[in-house]
Amino acid sequence: MDEALLRSLTPSVLGILVRRGADFAAGEDAVQDALVEAIRVWPAGLPRDPKGWLVTVAWRKFLDATRADTARRRREDLVEEQPPPGSAPATDDTLQLYFLCAHPSLTPSSAVALTLRAVGGLTTRQIAQAYLVPEATMAQRISRAKRTLSGNGASPARAEPRARGMFDRPGDVATVLRVLYLVFNEGYSGDVDLAAEAIRLTRQLAAVIDHPEVAGLLALMLLHHARRAGRTAADGSLVALAEQDRGRWDTALIAEGVEILQAALARDRLGEFQAQAAIAALHADAPTADETDWVQIVEWYDELAGLTDSPVVRLNRAVAVGEADGPRAGLAALADLADSSPGSSTRGHPLPRYTAAAAYLHERAGDLATAARLYADAAREAPNLAERDYLTRQAARLNTHRSR
Template identity: 75%
Template sequence: MNESRLRELVPAVIGVLVRRGADFAAAEDAVQDALVEAVRAWPDDSSPSSRLRPSSGDPVRDPKGWLVTVAWRKFLDAVRADTSRRRREELVDAEPTPGPGEAVDDTLHLYFLCAHPSLTPASAVALTLRAVGGLTTRQIAQAYLVPEATMAQRISRAKRTVSGVRFDQPGDVATVLRVLYLVFNEGYSGDIDLAAEAIRLTRQLAAGTDHEEAAGLLALMLLHHARRPARTGPDGRLVPLAEQDRGLWNTRLITEGVEILQTALARDRLGEFQAQAAIAALHVDARTAEETDWVQIVEWYDELVRLTDSPVARLNRAVAVGEADGPRAGLAALAGLDPSLPRHTAVAAYLYERDGDPVTAARLYAEAARSAPNIPERDHLTRQAARLNARMRG
């Protein structure tokens, strides 16, 4: 069975174990052990006609049921070896016989549990990728460029934090969406494409909740992801939106994202992710950068600011105002914002350049490069400063 299909089964199997009485941490450990057994026992063949055969040689007609059985036995083995064996005796006696997997899907409960407000954002993201996404600790550590031991400690602490949380407590969809958005924004590193993983998980959530903001987030992810092939040049350089080759954009993802967004907006319950998706849709709708409807983008940023009062939204709005009404208007919108905001200096540099002040713009580009959040952005800002300095010397 292919790895992605295995990962899709993880939350449902954990949910079965938790409902049978296992605490979350023990259930998650047992399912990870069962996955190891599955990888060893099942052939790596995703063809529709294949039959999955465990080491016993019998066809696996119900992979979820097989995982539930193996994971439950792993859990019981751990219980028997634990000093609290006597307190768990009732669970041991209740070992179920192998059979079809239960039809109840606990994926949504796991989303809510992994995004519990008692967890830090970093811990919530790691636990979501592990328990809902089915990734290994090594894969998550590689994606976040931290040692595996560090990530293991983070996940262990998170599991201990939520182990005492009742599994039937209502969850906060907004918190889950923020966690998934954090995952998406990490993009790609190591051998795991976190942007693609976030899209996969958000599809699950949107399908299971019928929540307009879940649909809005999915649309936003798809519209951003559609531009990914054009974001960097062959040499790895960052390519700004206005300079991207729009022929490289993924039209299939754009079409899907716009359709999902239109359906969500029709419900007339606007949220921040729908507003962000609407802005992204206006960008991809323009055949050229010059045809971008900046006036309507400003209107959507006004909605986003009304919904969130986010300084980042106000910063992005200043850029849009600069395009719609001229750089002086953009600088005026920027004037009321905290200069310590991430990318504030880069935005100011761009607007000053548009306003015909290359001296100030070059200085600000260089300043912004020194505090850039990543190497590609730092290099891009450094080149912008160098370009203006070279022009003034010439």
């Protein structure tokens, strides 16, 4: 059974059903039923037109379900107006599904789960394993998301001009990209590599929509993913960027990411993901950590801060300033951020990784006692075990050095 083929066909099959009049929840259920049937039947012989076969079976499953509904006559009237299922049309409805899954009425976690299910073609079990939650919990999350979409009348067949028009409204593309970025940042767990899956989905989106920020996000993902092999040691522990073996980085992915980024930047419509990708490209371009162009990275962070005004961006900029202009300048930039954030003390700062950044800059400045204390504080605040272990080792290293 070719699972990759099934996953690649899932979004377009669902898009066809939705365009013909199925609401999102009913259409998605029908597609899943068709996939189960394909898994049962296809091993005996792959159909000549796999997509057309899935559309036909899914549409029949949908009709079987809707005929039992109180709206049977209304649905049957709609069916009479549609062409026979037969062979699948060549149109690609994947884009429509992206925007449905990123509907503003959904929470980010629900939008991510629904995107993986409807566009990614993953099973509920696979998504649950990737998120390290029980399958029943993930099933409820996806079910609620589908009900929310159905309750909002997300059926383009009844209002196709409105649905297609929403693709052009400001912010819609940004919503889809945020969902994909959330998928990418979930990392690597379970039997589904969410980072690789996010790249696959973003490539799919880039193939159907010409937008510089879509290209920017794809470039950013490729450039980050290229460094994946160098991020962990043989024992699974984290390796800081400056200490990574750059010979383990994927040069082909870096070259592809840089090429995509350059084409996007040439359109002179700078956005958040393009700026982030430019920073990632400068890191990837440096043969060694010491040869990193930190001055230009600070300039890109200035651009990014102007686009987002994000405290996380300003935190990262402070670290970059510390590399470009010295640790004291970095600490001053960090102090400005603390003064403008709720709670001005370093320990317990509400901004994630603030304490770790302060520890690093204090170490660079030679204040090892303060750095060791802050590394220990940062370890207690770490969002995951790998970071906690890394920060604990940094604190222990400095304390050992001081005791000699």
